[in-house]
Amino acid sequence: MRRIAIGGLAAAILLGTAGCTGPAPAAPAAPIPTGPAVQAQLAELPSPAPDSPVLAVSTVLEQDDGALLCLGAVAESAPPQCEGLELLGWDWAAFEHTETGGVRWAQGVAIEGTYEPEARTFTQTGEPMSAAAITMPAIEVPQGSLDAAAIEAAQRDVEAVDRADVLGSYGERGTLVVEVIYDDGTVQAAIDAIYGPGVAFVISALRGSAAPPTVTEPPLDTAAPVITGDTEARLGELPTPSATEPVLAVGTVLDNGTPMLCYNVATSLPPQCGGPEVVGWDWSAVEYEEANGVRWTDAVAMMVTYDAAAHAVTPVEMLDLAALTMPARESVSGNLDAATHQAVQDEIWSLQRPDVLGSGGDGIVEIEVVYDDGSIQAGFDEIYGPGVVHVWSWLG
Structure with a gap:
């Protein structure tokens, strides 16, 4: 295991x-x-x-x-x-x-x-x-x-x-x-x-x-979403920002033909994951494991740039993960009922955006994305109103 x-x-x-x-x-x-x-x-x-x-x-x-x-x-x-x-x-x-x-x-x-x-x-x-x-x-x-x-x-x-x-x-x-x-x-x-x-x-x-x-009452299928109408079209216009200046990335690099930077890794041997491509990755510079032709690292830290259009990161500098002090994630909450919470999540997942990594939250829809410079958060606030969606950026 x-x-x-x-x-x-x-x-x-x-x-x-x-x-x-x-x-x-x-x-x-x-x-x-x-x-x-x-x-x-x-x-x-x-x-x-x-x-x-x-x-x-x-x-x-x-x-x-x-x-x-x-x-x-x-x-x-x-x-x-x-x-x-x-x-x-x-x-x-x-x-x-x-x-x-x-x-x-x-x-x-x-x-x-x-x-x-x-x-x-x-x-x-x-x-x-x-x-x-x-x-x-x-x-x-x-x-x-x-x-x-x-x-x-x-x-x-x-x-x-x-x-x-x-x-x-x-x-x-x-x-x-x-x-x-x-x-x-x-x-x-x-x-x-x-x-x-x-x-x-x-x-x-x-x-x-x-x-x-x-x-939770009322049942999910009886509740109305936060808004109706052109939500799908407006969500499709959400920005996909790139990080042209180096930002911090912590994750696992896995290579099953193409090196990928993984946020979540499925338990298996070899592991499985999805994530942005890692451009210019040098396996000879890191410790890694290998099974069935697949190579992967433990968690690594590095400064990278992110090209949203190519869904790819480019390492700039490797860091010592053990020496880093990671800031604690602040607690956020809201007042959405369960039905509305699920409806908003479903709308977001229907976009099938590769930069959306996960969702959850309590009374507020928390969305994890590969990178946000504030423009994705602003877009959600414009569509749903403040306090409905909170965006977490993996990189940064």
């Missing part, structure tokens, strides 16, 4: 375990254990199976003759790319979806079903509904005391373990966050036994029935 976590709204799709809230973890009394012995213990983590239906909120992707429930990172491309569980009982006619190149997919789907860890299947037991029509209890990662070096060492151990049910790991608030397909508390207990309490926090992609969602 290997997951390269860059950050962003795509990670917000993961849901907490049926009892993952609790007191802030205590500070570790000593340096946390790492290395082969820890990796061997992580490889023996339990793989619990729920004894009742659980809830998944994710993307559904057509694969071969069936459907895939995406879990973990989803590469924002058209169609998306992801890894996950075989989804049984899915009916494409029952949910609004998008199709490109003969491949269908649906984003923001909430489905109740049964999970079989050994078979790696999720069998739908209830009717699918829009994720925008439900409210899930928030997940709060408890405050820890690990420094960046300790978190990176622990991440290397987690990423070295070849387990399909472990989706990835990252650091947040001084805590090692481990993402798994499902935990009933036994995975958290096992990890606490390895590292000691207060080091790691387990997040489960499947939510148990102990924390049911609240259905």
